[in-house]
Amino acid sequence: MSSSSPLERTVDKVLSQKESELISKIDSAYQESLRNLDSSKSKLNSEYMVIIENAKKQAENLKRQIVGSSRLSARNNQLVLIEDSVKTVFEMARKRLLSLHKEPDYEKLMKQALLNSLNEIGKTDLIIECNKTDSGLVRKLVDGINKEKGTKMVAADENVDILGGIRATSSDGTLTYDDSIDSRIERLKPLIRKNIVQILRGSERESWSQKVE
Amino acid sequence: MSESAAIEYTKVAEIKGPLIIIDGITKASFDELVEIETSDSTRRLGRVLEVGHGKAVVQVFEGTTGLAISGTKAKFLGKTMAMPVSPELLGRVFDGLGRPNDGLPDPIAEKFLDVNGEPMNPERREYPTSFIQTGVSVIDGMLTLVRGQKLPIFSGSGMPHNILAAQIARQATVVGTKEDFAVVFAAIGVQYSEAQYFKRSLEESGALRRSVLFLNLADDPAIERIITPRVALTVAEYLAFDMGMHVLAILTDMTNYEESLLEISAAREEVPGRKGYPGYLYTDLANNYERAGRIRGKNGSVTQVPILSMPADDITHPIPDLTGYITEGQIVLGRDLFRKGVYPPVNVLMSLSRLMKDGVGEGKTRSDHMEVGNQLYDAYSRAQEVRALAEIVGRSGLTGVDLKYLDAGDMFESHFLKQEKDENRGLEETLSRTWDVLSTLPEGELTKIKEKHVRQYYKETK
Known part of the structure; x- marks a missing residue:
């Protein structure tokens, strides 16, 4: 007959109690780990989403910056090119204006400029300057106006380097009326530039639409 | 634009501070633009302040240093100062007189606008009610900026008002609409390093393409500062009311502007008012500040954030004092917070946005x-x-x-x-x-x- 001793039975009992205790502890630890893992997953997921969201925002900002600055620099290059074309047009116009004195209305224009100078300065004794080509015409017109109006205008002995038109100075040198072609160009330059650019942009658009077609 | 030729005068009677007095004047008008040619053929701009008895008092924007009574010529151009405007101004940098400062050519003008502008017809003004987000919590949350408002920042020397201004310029936006937004930034009498900071910060953030910068440096002639806010506001008005954009105009530092007004006033021997400033200081400030607003029937708006440094942090100084009468609230920077290392050091207890109540709430920002x-x-x-x-x-x-x-x-x-x-x-x-x-x-x-x-x-x- 095999019968265990009370000591052995107690040991077995303690062992089985400990075993079930340990198993339940392991089980609960396992469950807790699963729970932790689950919560970590969602935490990780939300952190991952935040990182991705931030990265997207940063990428979007960077994209905006890069696109913005490239557009700006392309626009600026276009402005420089347009300005070069405007300068070329002005140069061409200046060359053509050198032969303005051959135009039939030029004498009228010069006479009007002389009369304007008398009117604007408000004095009758003026010194009139012009370029070398116009000096003969100016002398003739000055004499004519002096006879007609009783003024004391004189054509200057020395010529000035202008495209055309006149510069009138009062005899005491305190007032100057500049009605040269150069000063007219300078005065109207912003408006002329605008017109040139409109023409350039118009032709750009035309050529672009032709390409598209 | 005047098509008739201009008269040039050579008889300079006197040079007095930033002013020159021309004698023998036959034709000149108040505020007329004058081109001054020095004996070495360099040209400066000026405008007529007074005319009569054959004399004209001309204020030279670029200063009178180097001008002599003999050899100086003054050409009266027959027009007032005008700024060429077009949508291509966006992304450009100009000096205090509106001349290109970015190495690019003059803007191709769509039209020329008088820099003095015209006061808005009060009957046509529309009450500002829409929110502008600056991305700065204290402003958006407690001192909300509203489209068409004028909300100055009162600061002191050494405080980070310019950094705050640049941050607002970079970040400001109209939320939830597809309407265009632009920033006009006028730096008046700022240091070179500050001007570079503004420029770089807008370039790097990509905000330059929707901005127009006017930079008047501390070493530029003080008189130029008289014109800087005016050209900036002229451009702001054009972008707002012709182009339909919502424009935020930041003017820093208005104290420097008023200092140049004082300089002219002293040179003209006018009777001084408080602290030596001219008696018309209030009117002059109002002329600039009242250019903000909205116009009924037009899409755009001009919102102004003028920044002024209070001499010795004195809020009762004539400039902040009179500014406070005209503007719709103020944002005050506090030195205690600045010393504590708080940025932006806004003293909310001294600050107020009078129009906030109309620009926030249900349907505009959030109901609470x-x-x-x-x-x-x-x-x-x-x-x-x-x-x-x-x-x-x-x-x-x-x-x-x-x-x-x-x-x-x-x-x-x-x-x-x-x-x-x-x-x-x-x-x-x-x-x-x-x-x-x-x-x-x-x-x-x-x-x-x-x-x-x-x-x-x-x-x-x-």
């Missing part, structure tokens, strides 16, 4: 916006009182509620007010931070907020 703004103001004010009390009786002498206010005050400064110089906070984040601060107080203390908002947003502490 105005209430939390008021409650935060109240809480911070109480926190300041408690801080003063704690200095005397110590923390141990304070009640539990007082201690909560003390904590709320600290959190207000560290969590809500303080932000990075490149941190752009959305409105939701700003309002969430206001609730973070308010949630440190017991619910019962939130007497300025509707119960439904408290239930919805109050954050219970665990």
